[in-house]
Amino acid sequence: MNIAALFGQAYYDPYYNDSGAHTAYSSQDAGLFLFMLFFVLIISVALYAVHAFLLGKIFTKAGVPAWKAWVPVYNSWVTLELGGQQGFWAVLALVPVVNIVSVVFLYIAMYNIGLKLGKEGTFVLLAIFLPLVWYIWLAVDGSTWKGKHAAKTAPAK
Numbered sequence: 001m002n003i004a005a006l007f008g009q010a011y012y013d014p015y016y017n018d019s020g021a022h023t024a025y026s027s028q029d030a031g032l033f034l035f036m037l038f039f040v041l042i043i044s045v046a047l048y049a050v051h052a053f054l055l056g057k058i059f060t061k062a063g064v065p066a067w068k069a070w071v072p073v074y075n076s077w078v079t080l081e082l083g084g085q086q087g088f089w090a091v092l093a094l095v096p097v098v099n100i101v102s103v104v105f106l107y108i109a110m111y112n113i114g115l116k117l118g119k120e121g122t123f124v125l126l127a128i129f130l131p132l133v134w135y136i137w138l139a140v141d142g143s144t145w146k147g148k149h150a151a152k153t154a155p156a157k
Helices: 027-061 066-070 072-082 098-116 121-129 131-140
Strands: none
Touching: 027 066, 027 072, 027 131, 066 072, 072 098, 098 121, 098 131, 121 131
């Protein structure tokens, strides 16, 4: 017997149904979970599409084909190489704990990309704290790539 029954107070158990069995979830809970899962999936795909589109614009400025921005791990590899870092850190970003070091190298690459697009060194703070703003700014402004282009060009004849 519980304390509430001893004092004559009604006790409500939300997980107790009429058949006497405890249920963890109702069908409404499952429907809400599926709706939230679908909503998160849609938001994630939309954010990835915006990220890839903006990164493609930055790649184009650097002389890299824009399609490379749409390939999930390869876009990080290319970003690292454009910033003067080793591309293999993109793959190591999938390993727990090592991914922290990989993020540091990615921020160093973003710093170098900002410099190559004519931005100040402190511009990397925008990449760290507001990366979407960093991508938008570099993608739509009129900056041009200063330095060696990543694309291989045919020699002049």
